[in-house]
Amino acid sequence: MERTAALATVGWEESAGEGSVREKLPEAESPRERLFRLGAAALTDPELLSVLMGSGVRTQALAEALLATRGGLKELLQQDPRELCARPGMGPGRTAQVMAALELGRRAQRVTERRPRLRTPKEISAYLAPNLSALRREVFHVLCFNARNVLLHDARVAEGTINACPVDPREVFAAAITSRASAIVLAHNHPSGDPEPSGQDLGLTAQLIEAGRVLGIKVLDHVVIGDGTYSSLLERGELPLLGGETRGPWSMAGERG
Known part of the structure; x- marks a missing residue:
C-alpha cells in the first residue's frame, strides 16, 4: 500500500497482476483548453x-x-x-x-469609419483588400471623393469572371454624379493574386479619364488589388495623361474646392 501510494505521487502506477510499473502519461491538452490558457492568438x-x-x-x-x-x-x-x-x-x-x-x-478588417479620408494608394488598398482580395471573380469599384479626399461613396459597378470584368462607363459616372463627387478612384481585383495591370486595364482607364474630363470629374488613380499587395497606375507612372496634364501626388484633389 505504501509503495503504491508513493508511486502514484510521482505519476507512476503498478500494473495489475505483474508487479511491473509503467508511466502514466498526462492527457493531451485540447485546443479549447489551450485557447483559455494562452489566448486565441x-x-x-x-x-x-x-x-x-x-x-x-x-x-x-x-x-x-x-x-x-x-x-x-x-x-x-x-x-x-x-x-x-x-x-x-x-x-x-x-x-x-x-x-x-x-x-x-x-x-472585422473593414474600416469602421463611415466616411474615411483616404489619401494614398496604400490607404485605398487597405480599405478595399478585406472585401476584394478573397473573391473568386473580378469586381470593379468606383470610390467617389469630395475635394478633401473624404470618401462619399464606394460603389461596386460591375462583376465579372475569374479573369475578366466588363465595365460600362455610364455606371462608373452615374455613381460619381449621384454622390456629387469631384474626383474618383477606380479599383478592381485580380483573383489570381497578381496585381499587374493588363493592357485592357490601361485601355479602360484611358477611356474613363477622357469621359471624366468631359464631365468635370477627375480620375485620380486606378488601383488593382492582389493577394496582400496592390498596384497603382499613378505610382507606376502608367496613368494616362490628357493634353499637357501633369500628375501630382495621389491626394491631388487636396484642399482645392
Whole structure:
C-alpha cells in the first residue's frame, strides 16, 4: 500500500497482476483548453478551426485536412459552400459554421469609419483588400471623393469572371454624379493574386479619364488589388495623361474646392 501510494505521487502506477510499473502519461491538452490558457492568438489555424467545429481527435484531423492545401484559410474562404459541404466529415451545419466564421473575420478588417479620408494608394488598398482580395471573380469599384479626399461613396459597378470584368462607363459616372463627387478612384481585383495591370486595364482607364474630363470629374488613380499587395497606375507612372496634364501626388484633389 505504501509503495503504491508513493508511486502514484510521482505519476507512476503498478500494473495489475505483474508487479511491473509503467508511466502514466498526462492527457493531451485540447485546443479549447489551450485557447483559455494562452489566448486565441496562440493557436494554429487548424486548432482554431477544430475549436469552431467541435472537440475530438477526428475533428482536429479534419481541420488539418481542410487547411492542407497551399492556399490555407484564403482558399477555404473562396470555396463554394456546396463543395465544402460534400467533403467527408463536413455537412450543412459545420460548413455554415466555418463559412460564417471566416466571413466575420474578413469583415472585422473593414474600416469602421463611415466616411474615411483616404489619401494614398496604400490607404485605398487597405480599405478595399478585406472585401476584394478573397473573391473568386473580378469586381470593379468606383470610390467617389469630395475635394478633401473624404470618401462619399464606394460603389461596386460591375462583376465579372475569374479573369475578366466588363465595365460600362455610364455606371462608373452615374455613381460619381449621384454622390456629387469631384474626383474618383477606380479599383478592381485580380483573383489570381497578381496585381499587374493588363493592357485592357490601361485601355479602360484611358477611356474613363477622357469621359471624366468631359464631365468635370477627375480620375485620380486606378488601383488593382492582389493577394496582400496592390498596384497603382499613378505610382507606376502608367496613368494616362490628357493634353499637357501633369500628375501630382495621389491626394491631388487636396484642399482645392
